[in-house]
Amino acid sequence: MTKLDMAVLTAQWDAPLSIRTRVTTRNGGVSMTPYSSLNLGDHVGDLPENVFTNRAIIRKALPNEPIWLKQVHGTQVSTPSNRLIEADAIVSNVANEVLAIMTADCLPVLFTNTSGTEVGAAHAGWRGLCAGVLENTVKEMRNLHLHGSENILAWLGPAIGPEVFEVGQDVVDAFDDFGVNYPQEAFTPIAQKPGKYLANIYMLARSRLQAAGVGQIYGGQFCTVSQSDQFFSYRRDGVTGRFVSLIWIADGN
Template sequence: MIQSCLLSAIPSIAHGFGHRQMLTPEVLVEFETARPYKQQVHGTRIVTVETPGQACGHADGFVTDRPGVPVSIVTADCLPILLAHRSGRYIGVLHAGWRGLMDGIIERMLKQITALQWGELSQWVAVVGPAAGAHAYQVSEALIAQFRARLDLPEAIMSPRPRHLALGAIACHKLESAGIGEIAHIDQCTITTLVDGSAGPREGPDPDAYRFQSHRRHTLTHPDPETRPKLPNQHSGLVIVP
């Protein structure tokens, strides 16, 4: 299980980021029956979760103030972002891929927190979890051009290498600019990080050598979509402990 000291410092909250050997963080397993039902669609809809097992429909962000009700998302190469008020009374989680970052899912989440009157953003902390790293996440020049046109970001943050997108850096910049009090980035690449924490090649001979599930790596390893096995995703989330 992967955790952040920033969230571990809030006693009333349990959190974790999943990985290939432990898809659901062990601290969230006992709350699994209370997990909301949802379908992630790379959108920007944020749902306030008020009851265990709540039906949330299509959504990629969740907030709650209810103890014992976990909020979590599944990812492969997209960003899991966990948020919490320093008091431990309010929590949130985001599934943020390139579409969500471009379309403003972080801004939607912070707008929801403000509308709920759950404290000043400066009293919130955020942890940006493992995702496709800028060194390995190669995209089209057309997509980079869309980011340049729609987001006011320094090039060195958005695309530090030609045709490579820095999801984690973009998210951290957005959170900092919005006034989040403290931000941590677990900068581990889901495409290349090995079980021992070192960085491997983009196309390794042994998928079991890698720490995370990765759709990008999985597609490279199994190029034929007809025979490609289904890839289970890893869960990341948090819960206010009753």
């Protein structure tokens, strides 16, 4: 097994055969502590030459250089017609165009339609999730489809788990103020900590995706905080690296 083989996961879902995914772990790169070792973030304080080398490592498994977004915890979607770089989601209907979302606790969500002609990827921290980044991504994917609406599949990648994601009353209030229904059990009050809750980002995402008409939702079994051997976690370590979730449409040639 090569170093690269050990560094990546793939989405487990019923996607068309033309859809390719990769999710890097923290392993298989050259960065030193606290970024050890496959840090792909160029904005976290790591040596630029190490990030360059790490990106070159993953590039060997991809058809093209990924489209690297500047993520700002918003709801903007980069599309083939606007190709924004400052955005928290991206969609494509172009073969071999590699979409990338970097995270270290926030939720990466990968999308495809059932015919494999459109793909998407979104960065869903609690702010973006509350404000509608997933709904915006689904909307832009449907806008790409030339022959009417088609079913969309979503895969929930590695994020902070529901047993450790502590939030304050402000987060609960933000979801209440936004006016969108969500499962009340997504926020569990913490005994002996008034105004503190354990948040289930996977449950919140599933609820928002289902409301947007996404019927097939997969993944959601990870925890970046507790799985320290596999994933970077900002909540756990503060200064740390970033891993990336990737998706593209493979060219059949």
